[in-house]
Structures are given as structure tokens and as C-alpha cells.
Amino acid sequence: MARFDTSFDATSVEPTTPYDLLPAGKYRAQIVETEMRVTRNGMGQFLWLMLEILEGDHKGRKIFDQLNLVNPNPTTVEIAQRTLSAICHATGKMHVSDSEELHLIPMTIQVKIKPPKNGYGESNAIAYVPMDRASSSRSVKSTPPAAAPIKTAAAPWNKRT
Numbered sequence: 001m002a003r004f005d006t007s008f009d010a011t012s013v014e015p016t017t018p019y020d021l022l023p024a025g026k027y028r029a030q031i032v033e034t035e036m037r038v039t040r041n042g043m044g045q046f047l048w049l050m051l052e053i054l055e056g057d058h059k060g061r062k063i064f065d066q067l068n069l070v071n072p073n074p075t076t077v078e079i080a081q082r083t084l085s086a087i088c089h090a091t092g093k094m095h096v097s098d099s100e101e102l103h104l105i106p107m108t109i110q111v112k113i114k115p116p117k118n119g120y121g122e123s124n125a126i127a128y129v130p131m132d133r134a135s136s137s138r139s140v141k142s143t144p145p146a147a148a149p150i151k152t153a154a155a156p157w158n159k160r161t
Helices: 074-091 131-136
Strands: 025-038 045-053 062-070 107-114 123-129
Touching: 025 062, 045 074, 062 074, 062 123, 074 107, 074 123, 074 131
Parallel strands: none
Antiparallel strands: 025 045, 025 107, 045 062, 107 123
16 A cells, blocks of 8 residues: 555646557658667667657657667667668768767658557557658658557557667
8 A cells, every 4th residue: 555645636636638649651750859868688788769740730749759779689789770860861961970860850750559568459560761761752741540549559659678
């Protein structure tokens, strides 16, 4: 049992709401926050990214990604480095020494929906579109297709650790 110092009044606090996935499609977005975090098993570190959608019906929505840049598995590190390279190509910043150098630069992302895995529900997966391909295909998703309902995610970020 946990006793509170004062009585908690749930009518005075807005409850949390389910986290909805972004529908699959292309979006204009920018990185607004990054942080290096330790993996759950303590054996590595990942770069956690928060992106914000810049246009369309989902403007202002946040989507999250993480890159396992420090990991005992070299394949995992290679995948993370390739994704970081894709982010650099999408933002036009080819040489970075701090993740903040990638903040607030509009880019095009491709959002997909990953099926449930390892006890977690569906989640969004992000691919970063290089600048040259982004400008040639400027169809940015603004409304979800009628046949693709928005699903509720089990966790507020992509689980890759």
C-alpha cells in the first residue's frame, strides 16, 4: 500500500491519453531534442531523438527514434551509423560532432508502421529521405488514407534495444 500525504484529486489533473501512431507516409519534420541514453542491459548507449512534424494534419506531433551507436553487436552499430548518415544526408549536415547540430533543420521522413514484436504493440519506424530525393518527391502526407486507421502504440518510442 502507498499512502499519500494529501488526498489525490484526479479531477484536477488531465489524464494521460493513448499514444496514437502516425499514419504511414512522408512528412516534413525536424529534430527538436536528442540525448545519449544507456541501454536497458547497460551494455551500450543509444542516441534518442525526438522529431516534430512541421506540416499537415499532424503538425506539432512528436515521433521518436533511437540509434544504438554503442553496442557489443557490430551489426547493430553499423545499422545505427547508417541511419545517422541518412539523417545527415536528409539535413545536409555531412560532418557533425554534436547531435544538436542536427536540431531544427527541416527534412523529409518516411514513416512506416512496424507490426507488434516482443510483447510491444505496433510502432512507427522512421526512414530519413536524402535531400536530393526529398525535393524530387514533395508529396508530404497531410491526411491519413481512409483505409488506414490510426492505431494505439504500446510505447511512446520505437523499441530497438
